[in-house]
Amino acid sequence: MTSPTEDTARVFIVDDHALFRRGVRAELEGPAARGVTVVGEAGSVGEAIAGIGHYRPDVVLLDVHMPDGGGAAVLARTRTEYPDVVFLALSVSDAAEDVISVIRAGARGYVTKTISGRDLADAVVRVKAGDPVFSPRLAGFVLDAFADRPGAAPPVDPEVDQLTRRERDVLRLLARGYAYKEIAAELVISVKTVETHVSSVLRKTQSSNRHELSRWASDRRLV
Structure with missing residues (x-):
């Protein structure tokens, strides 16, 4: 496990599948991952809200779809209260509507669950630093949705x-x-x-x- 330092990104994992959470934790605590440390995890919207308030992580890895509301519900109930927490969506879905909706809700980036442990750790460090991060083919969805051009969806409605x-x-x-x-x-x-x-x-x-x-x-x- 990475020892916490001032520059280490403190990560909180939100996903309703315990096996997947364990896998992500193992990847982020493995030798290939640098600059991150996992401080906690949650399997539901309620657990996520409580955990974010308790741990005050730098970055929340947020599943988009969960039985009790999913990532958008977590964002809606924590973004205002904890403005310094950064959210990075981590989902099996690469559907344009899922990407756009969670970014509109306040996530800083969106990566799919096919990402490697090393790349995920890098994505966490980058979003903590303020950079938007997307899996390669997903960036185009966001550009299309938020660009000020004919046919594009309005930025926020x-x-x-x-x-x-x-x-x-x-x-x-x-x-x-x-x-x-x-x-x-x-x-x-x-x-x-x-x-x-x-x-x-x-x-x-x-x-x-x-x-x-x-x-x-x-x-x-x-x-």
Whole structure:
């Protein structure tokens, strides 16, 4: 285990799989990893919030998907209270929406679980120093989402962020003129589920009909 010094990055691991947490800890405490020390770990959102408050780590390695809310929930409940803590997403997912949502929530970087122990330690040191860090193919998602150019998503839009991933999928297709049956076939869900998502989107966007929804989506460059 790396001996803590002033320059050592103190790391807290958040993942709901205990076996994976042990593997990450072993990698970061191994001889190939330098400049980091693991101070604690958590397997749920509640444990993560308590652990971050207790240990005050420099860097939190944060899983994106967990049964009780995932990385975004941890960020929402700790970012303001602990502004000096830096979050680095570590996930099996390389989906663009996962990357963009967690960066919008406040993570400083995003790497996938295929990363080597040495590269992960390097990523931790870099985000602690203030650098954004992404696995190679993921950086393009962030550039596309945050760039100020036609077709790009707005940098931060709480109204969009309140929609679930599936609700955004339904909204995009609806705004493109798809019928409910076509949306259901495209997303491999039932028409009833489509209707439920549309009702939720109408309520969240305070729209009263399909035309208003389409205009709402177009104004936010979702289509």
